[in-house]
Amino acid sequence: MKIAGLDIGTTGCKITVFSETGERLTRAYRDYPVLRSVGKDEMDVSVIMTSVIEVIREVSSQYDDIGAIGVTSFGETFVMTDDRGEPLHSSMLYTDPRGEEECAYLNGREGEMKIARITGLRPHSMYSLSKMMWIKAHQPDVYDRAKHIFLIGDYVVWHLTGNAYIDYSLASRTMAFDTEKLCWSRELLDIAGIDESLLSRPVPTGTCCGKITPEMSEKTKLGRDTLVVIIGHDQVAATVGAGVFTSDTAVDGAGTVQCLTPVFDRRPAAEMMYDGYYAIAPYLSDGKYVAYAFSYTGGSLIQWCLDTLCKAEKEIAKEQGVSVNLLLEQEYANKHGDEPSGLLVLPHFSGAATPYMDNGARGVIVGMSVRTTVDEIYRACMEGVAYEMYLNCRYLERKGVSFERIVATGGGARSRVWMQMKADMLNRPITALETVDAGTVGSAMLTGVACGVFKDLQDAAGYMVHETGKFEPRKEMHEKYMKAFSRYEGLYEAVRPHIE
Numbered sequence: 001m002k003i004a005g006l007d008i009g010t011t012g013c014k015i016t017v018f019s020e021t022g023e024r025l026t027r028a029y030r031d032y033p034v035l036r037s038v039g040k041d042e043m044d045v046s047v048i049m050t051s052v053i054e055v056i057r058e059v060s061s062q063y064d065d066i067g068a069i070g071v072t073s074f075g076e077t078f079v080m081t082d083d084r085g086e087p088l089h090s091s092m093l094y095t096d097p098r099g100e101e102e103c104a105y106l107n108g109r110e111g112e113m114k115i116a117r118i119t120g121l122r123p124h125s126m127y128s129l130s131k132m133m134w135i136k137a138h139q140p141d142v143y144d145r146a147k148h149i150f151l152i153g154d155y156v157v158w159h160l161t162g163n164a165y166i167d168y169s170l171a172s173r174t175m176a177f178d179t180e181k182l183c184w185s186r187e188l189l190d191i192a193g194i195d196e197s198l199l200s201r202p203v204p205t206g207t208c209c210g211k212i213t214p215e216m217s218e219k220t221k222l223g224r225d226t227l228v229v230i231i232g233h234d235q236v237a238a239t240v241g242a243g244v245f246t247s248d249t250a251v252d253g254a255g256t257v258q259c260l261t262p263v264f265d266r267r268p269a270a271e272m273m274y275d276g277y278y279a280i281a282p283y284l285s286d287g288k289y290v291a292y293a294f295s296y297t298g299g300s301l302i303q304w305c306l307d308t309l310c311k312a313e314k315e316i317a318k319e320q321g322v323s324v325n326l327l328l329e330q331e332y333a334n335k336h337g338d339e340p341s342g343l344l345v346l347p348h349f350s351g352a353a354t355p356y357m358d359n360g361a362r363g364v365i366v367g368m369s370v371r372t373t374v375d376e377i378y379r380a381c382m383e384g385v386a387y388e389m390y391l392n393c394r395y396l397e398r399k400g401v402s403f404e405r406i407v408a409t410g411g412g413a414r415s416r417v418w419m420q421m422k423a424d425m426l427n428r429p430i431t432a433l434e435t436v437d438a439g440t441v442g443s444a445m446l447t448g449v450a451c452g453v454f455k456d457l458q459d460a461a462g463y464m465v466h467e468t469g470k471f472e473p474r475k476e477m478h479e480k481y482m483k484a485f486s487r488y489e490g491l492y493e494a495v496r497p498h499i500e
Helices: 045-060 100-110 112-119 128-138 140-145 152-161 168-174 186-192 214-220 234-241 270-274 299-309 311-320 324-336 374-398 416-426 438-450 457-464 475-488 491-498
Strands: 002-008 012-018 024-031 035-037 040-043 066-073 078-081 148-151 165-167 201-203 207-211 227-233 249-254 258-264 279-283 288-295 344-346 364-366 405-409 430-433 467-471
Touching: 002 045, 002 152, 002 234, 002 438, 012 045, 012 438, 024 045, 040 045, 045 066, 045 152, 045 214, 066 152, 066 234, 066 438, 078 128, 078 140, 078 152, 100 112, 100 128, 100 186, 112 186, 112 270, 128 140, 128 168, 128 186, 148 152, 148 168, 152 165, 152 207, 152 214, 152 227, 165 168, 165 207, 165 227, 168 201, 168 227, 168 279, 227 234, 227 438, 234 249, 234 258, 234 279, 234 288, 234 438, 258 279, 258 374, 270 279, 288 374, 299 311, 299 324, 299 374, 311 324, 324 374, 344 374, 344 475, 344 491, 364 491, 374 416, 374 475, 405 416, 416 430, 416 467, 416 475, 438 457
Parallel strands: 002 066, 066 227, 165 201, 249 405, 405 430
Antiparallel strands: 002 012, 012 024, 035 040, 078 148, 207 227, 249 258, 258 288, 279 288, 344 364, 430 467
């Protein structure tokens, strides 16, 4: 029997199939558009379901013995549907500005700190509840016709199984879930005017939701006995996929978004995480929790630099048969070794995430001259992302949150230069993992445990989590980066007043 992990992202979905011994067998991916216009960031959720069916069909045509699929997804975005699961509106992404007035209303009724104590979230319009209220106020016909309110993960699970389940970690992204009692907050839903019966039933991460329906079996070409497991929020799946289960280790998710995820042995106090907008989410089923420290631009900032500034370098790299990333890293090293670039890049090119949560912030490059080269800007972009994570680490340390080592996943973990830079800057050893798609690995690990392929997650990790390198911090380099960081840490406050 094969197992599969399905990871549904904002711009595309991917599925990876594994053997019973954790060997990666095949992978499929489909992208889909995000619809952006003035005052709106939306997506057509029906396109997601079409893409999910396509990727499942692609892998099931290669392996006809897939016995179980785990589903993980991005958070916040929801859809109201009719009784057949057909979307009644375009879905708002977390970056959509609508819902700010509704969030302010909730704060006025309950108070921000009380909401944070219930939900583990400092109130913000990015979360689902405010936007549900906006739909009800501005599109009342949609709300009146709705039979379900799904986030993306439980929307897909419902279509696959006919059962409406949502795991605790994904439910926590709504700002309507009590992360201590592990149930929907009737108090917050009543104030918001949202009917709890429209929401899926919350269950622990890794719960089996049933067998695939005959209709979906026909569409996907999966066997009718295929089990579907709800995994939940993608960051939780990625933490599992990194093999991190204890509080002495954090996960560095070096993907499109840069995310640092520490693990807690028990639920941290809301007051401890409130000032930095650090979201608390249930992790697995033994009383553990995680928090998210993140930057909206991680790998996406590196990609911006490549696409905008490095067109000639891309051609050179192609001629040499190497990646443009490696070419730029080598060009920099040939001139400067491991020395910091001397430039400062504030990586808020899509707004600032923790500890600011300022969607109006913008990116800045400081210190350029007519002698500045592209490889130096590229290096500085890598440094800027790392400085932002160090800023978050220091902020968390002041709140009593500490960890001894870091495990790195995602595309950025392939760069030995970036991994060494982060180890030096964050002053912690970093272990890089082989997998780029930690979400699908974590999803498959939890699925394997749920259907009996693996004894437990430690057993699954032994088969599926593979290290590619270890990077120890170097004292002399840490000191050099801290000298530059003393300038970086005041950059946001200095720049923000001059940005409209």
